[in-house]
Amino acid sequence: MERIKILKRSMLFSGLADEHLQEVAAIAAKKTFAKGETLFTEGEPATGFYLLAAGTIKLCKISPDGKEKVLHFAYPSETFAEAAFFGQGEYPAEARALERGEALFFSKEAFMGLLERNPRFSLNLIVSLSLLLRRFARQIEELSFAEVPERLAAYLVDLAEKKSTSYQGKTYLDLEMKKGELASHIGTVSETLSRSLKKLKDQGIIGVEGSRVVVYDMPRLRQLAGKELF
Numbered sequence: 001m002e003r004i005k006i007l008k009r010s011m012l013f014s015g016l017a018d019e020h021l022q023e024v025a026a027i028a029a030k031k032t033f034a035k036g037e038t039l040f041t042e043g044e045p046a047t048g049f050y051l052l053a054a055g056t057i058k059l060c061k062i063s064p065d066g067k068e069k070v071l072h073f074a075y076p077s078e079t080f081a082e083a084a085f086f087g088q089g090e091y092p093a094e095a096r097a098l099e100r101g102e103a104l105f106f107s108k109e110a111f112m113g114l115l116e117r118n119p120r121f122s123l124n125l126i127v128s129l130s131l132l133l134r135r136f137a138r139q140i141e142e143l144s145f146a147e148v149p150e151r152l153a154a155y156l157v158d159l160a161e162k163k164s165t166s167y168q169g170k171t172y173l174d175l176e177m178k179k180g181e182l183a184s185h186i187g188t189v190s191e192t193l194s195r196s197l198k199k200l201k202d203q204g205i206i207g208v209e210g211s212r213v214v215v216y217d218m219p220r221l222r223q224l225a226g227k228e229l230f
Contacts, residue, residue, distance in 0.1 A: 003028055006053045006104060009077040011131070012124050013051075020118060027110040032102050039095040039103075046084035046091045048107040052076050055101015056163070056176055059093045070185040073098075073176060075162045084108050098176050149196045151186040153225035156206070156213060171215040200224075 003025040007013045013024060028051075033039060039050070042061060050057075057074040071093055074080040083092050085108065115121050156173060165172045175182060183193040200206045205221050207214040215221055 003030075003104065006051065006077075010051050010079060011077075011127070012079050014124065016120060016124075020120070023114060023118075024106075027114070028104040028106055030102065031105050033097045033100070035097055035099050037097045039097065040081065040091045041094045042091060044091050046081065046089050046108065048105055048111065049079055049081040049084050050074075050095075050103045050105055051079050053102045053104060055103075056098040057101075057103075058096050058098050058177070060096065061093050068181065068184065070177065070181055073162075085112075148186065148188045148192050149199055150224055150226065151188070152193065152196045152200070153205075153221050155182070155186055156215065157218075157222055157225045160215065160218070169216075171218055173213045173215065175211045175213060 004018075004021050007016075007021050007024055007028075013021065016024070031039075031050075033055070039057065040046075052074050054076055057080060058070060059072045059074065059080060060068050060070045062068055072080075074095075081091060081095065111121075159173050159176070160171050163174070177185065179193055180190050183190045186193070188196075197206070197208055200221075201208060203220075205215070205217045205224070207216060
């Protein structure tokens with residue numbers, strides 16, 4: 001069953017026996033979405049969370065003057081909107097599709113029933129949320145201490161680990177957002193981002209072809225991002 005395959009690839013449901021996966025699949029609602037579609041908005045009542053099966057979701061906050069701050073990107077096999085289980089019962093950010101895709105939706109009421117019946121679900125949820133917290137802590141650290149080229153390198157390395165193609169020693173990355181959005185995501189402005197891209201190009205680490213970045217030297221990019229391989 002396709003839903004079982006999707007569940008098995010998710011960290012949240014990893015390690016569960018097939019009988020328990022069947023329980024999860026039984027309460028999952030399949031949802032498809034179009035490019036640019038908003039799945040939920042900030043402040044909307046949080047009725048459940050999602051497991052992404054295909055596509056990319058941008059989680060962002062919109063300021064009163066209309067400016068957007070990208071918080072995180074969700075990729076296939078990742079869950080998002082787990083905040084539905086905590087706080088005031090509202091989604092803390094907006095979720096927008098960057099491409100056509102599909103997700104499994106778990107209502108809060110149905111999933112809470114599983115947590116009560118199977119403590120393993122609770123443990124996996126704690127692990128998943130802990131990793132999410134670690135990711136945000138790292139993002140705050142990068143924004144606080146790292147220079148813009150290092151932040152850019154970290155973003156490109158993360159993108160390469162999730163979505164990239166390689167050919168003849170080169171890694172090809174399709175940027176998921178406009179340069180202005182990327183600048184906001186790494187805590188800078190468009191002009192500084194452009195200078196940082198040029199710096200990496202001049203060093204022979206990357207090349208830029210429109211919205212595509214070609215990584216010529218991944219080890220140096222990882223080193224700049226503080227993610228050396230040991």
